[in-house]
Amino acid sequence: MALTFAIIKPDAVEARLTGRILARIEQEGFTVRGMRLQHLTKREAEGFYAVHSARPFFGSLTDFMSSGPCVLLALEAEGAIAKWRTLMGATDPAKAEAGTLRKEFGQSIDKNATHGSDAPETAAFELGYFFRGLELL
Numbered sequence: 001m002a003l004t005f006a007i008i009k010p011d012a013v014e015a016r017l018t019g020r021i022l023a024r025i026e027q028e029g030f031t032v033r034g035m036r037l038q039h040l041t042k043r044e045a046e047g048f049y050a051v052h053s054a055r056p057f058f059g060s061l062t063d064f065m066s067s068g069p070c071v072l073l074a075l076e077a078e079g080a081i082a083k084w085r086t087l088m089g090a091t092d093p094a095k096a097e098a099g100t101l102r103k104e105f106g107q108s109i110d111k112n113a114t115h116g117s118d119a120p121e122t123a124a125f126e127l128g129y130f131f132r133g134l135e136l137l
């Protein structure tokens, strides 16, 4: 069993989609091992997305991610990282496949409803950034 890190982003929380997204997560066979509602500061968002700091969208991304509360999640499943990325769909909702979370709930490449780690090293960093070991049950 593997763990991945996921976020229900501020756009989806504001649109009251948290419950529907969590229902999909459980229906698809993930076990929630950690979960917290948190309004990130700009600095926290910048630290989390440091890998994107040279990208032109870094400022708007971190503004958006610190614009309201989001749900931070540690999800467990076999092949959790790939499985969660498949359930989310493509980064740009316009390009995401039918039935994926971003297709169903995303509005734009920025307001794309969910985030997920893209590799084991990123998952380890992202889980550790937001969860202490004691918080993973």
Ligand code: CMP
Pocket (backbone or CB within 6 Å): 052, 057, 061, 091, 109, 110, 111, 112, 114, 115, 116
């Ligand atoms: P996420 O999976 O959270 O990782 C970085 C985020 O940057 C991504 O989802 C998008 O919401 C956002 N983003 C904005 N513009 C772009 C872009 N041109 N390419 C990739 N990601 C982008």
